[in-house]
Amino acid sequence: xxxxxxxxxxxxxxxxxxxxxxxxxxxxxxxxxxxxxxxxxxxxxxxxxxxxxxxxxxxxxxxxxxxxxxxxxxxxxxxxxxxxxxxxxxxxxxxxxxxxxxxxxxxxxxxxxxxxxxxxxxxxxxxxxxxxxxxxxxxxxxxxxxxxxxxxxxxxxxxxxxxxxxxxxxxxxxxxxxxxxxxxxxxxxxxxxxxxxxxxxxx
Ligand SMILES: C[S@@+](CC[C@H](N)C(=O)[O-])C[C@H]1O[C@@H](n2cnc3c(N)ncnc32)[C@H](O)[C@@H]1O
Numbered sequence: 001x002x003x004x005x006x007x008x009x010x011x012x013x014x015x016x017x018x019x020x021x022x023x024x025x026x027x028x029x030x031x032x033x034x035x036x037x038x039x040x041x042x043x044x045x046x047x048x049x050x051x052x053x054x055x056x057x058x059x060x061x062x063x064x065x066x067x068x069x070x071x072x073x074x075x076x077x078x079x080x081x082x083x084x085x086x087x088x089x090x091x092x093x094x095x096x097x098x099x100x101x102x103x104x105x106x107x108x109x110x111x112x113x114x115x116x117x118x119x120x121x122x123x124x125x126x127x128x129x130x131x132x133x134x135x136x137x138x139x140x141x142x143x144x145x146x147x148x149x150x151x152x153x154x155x156x157x158x159x160x161x162x163x164x165x166x167x168x169x170x171x172x173x174x175x176x177x178x179x180x181x182x183x184x185x186x187x188x189x190x191x192x193x194x195x196x197x198x199x200x201x202x203x
Contacts, residue, residue: 009159010065014044017105021186025133025197026050026104032199033131035099038123040088040116041106042081045070049077057081058098060088088116096125104133107167109160117174121202130176133197134167138190139183146191154192167196176200 023046030050039047042059043066051057059081061067067083074081086092089112101120107113120130138144147163154163168181181198 005159006065010044010063010069013066013159014046014069017043017046019186019188021188021193022046022105022133025186025195029104029131029133029197029199030102032129033100033102036097037100037102038091038093038098038120039102040120041103041110042067042070042083043106045073045081047102047104048073048079048081051079055080058084058093060084060086060091062087088119091119091123093123095122097123099125099128101128101130102132103130105135107132107134107170108136108162108165109158111160113165113167113170114174117170117176121175124202126202128202129179130171130200131198132167132171132200133195134165135163135193135195136167137164138185138194140190143190143194150191163191171200175203177203 026047027050030047031052034052034055037055037057039057039059042061048070057079059070062085064085067085070083088110101124110116138147151163154161177200179199179201181196183196186193186195
């Protein structure tokens with residue numbers, strides 16, 4: 001891992017993920033998670049302030065640099081979190097072991113999102129809920145063209161982030177149904193801000 005990935009990218013991500021629109025979505029969605037919670041790609045822990053009291057969270061993320069930020073947030077907000085420096089595509093947990101799962105702005109970056117969702121399906125108990133907010137492919141052709149053009153460069157500077165994935169299709173083909181799904185642009189460049197958010201349950 002080079003200087004950029006180790007030192008600069010974690011700082012940039014921690015700042016970039018704090019936009020007011022993202023904070024508003026975190027505030028809306030995260031309290032919907034309950035019980036024993038799996039958060040995939042917990043990053044710098046920006047969802048942690050919004051969990052309800054009394055939950056327990058397992059945060060999976062391969063980045064130890066981002067985990068350092070998340071530990072501070074967990075302590076400041078007195079959230080019960082265990083950090084697991086692993087990859088979403090091979091979760092070290094038994095079947096049906098979580099009540100809820102949370103994924104925010106992470107399916108864009110996980111190298112194999114289909115495998116990650118299959119793992120979430122495996123470890124979530126029957127009736128468990130997946131709370132999500134993800135950016136991805138825009139409906140407007142002109143925006144989509146820019147997403148496709150920019151993606152190779154963006155992936156390099158964004159730590160593997162893709163602009164043009166379709167998180168709704170990943171969830172549906174992974175065996176989830178939507179209890180709620182909202183889509184739309186957040187403030188910012190349209191190629192980076194078309195957002196899919198809501199709650200999904202196992203079909
Ligand atoms: C854009 S950040 C989002 C962080 C956080 N979820 C948030 O909402 O602020 C993407 C996150 O995905 C994580 N990530 C990348 N590959 C991963 C993988 N294979 N499994 C789990 N997380 C991964 C990164 O380390 C990073 O924390």
